[in-house]
Amino acid sequence: MAADISIDPxxxxxxxxxxxxRIPVATVIGLLGQGMSIEQSSLGLGRYRWCCVGRGC
Incomplete structure (x- = not known):
């Protein structure tokens, strides 16, 4: 599994x-499917930045 996706019961x-x-992957996929860019979809992520995906920031 990719390091930028977590599954915890x-x-x-x-x-x-x-x-x-606590942002479901399905939500992000849905936003991208609606035509949003990654930058647009990440506006509500607060301290989390898309540049950190896969880098462990």
């Missing part, structure tokens, strides 16, 4: 999330 019931957040 104690966090969101085991739903795959963006690592370090």
């Amino acid at each position: 104690q966090v969101t019931g085991g739903v795959p999330c963006v690592a370090g957040t």
Whole structure:
């Protein structure tokens, strides 16, 4: 599994999330599928930055 996706039964019931957040991967995929860019979809991520995906920031 990619390091930027986490699955933890104690966090969101085991739903795959963006690592370090409680944002479901399905939500991100849905936003991208609607035509949003990664930058647009990450506006509500707070301290998490897309540049950190795969880098462990």
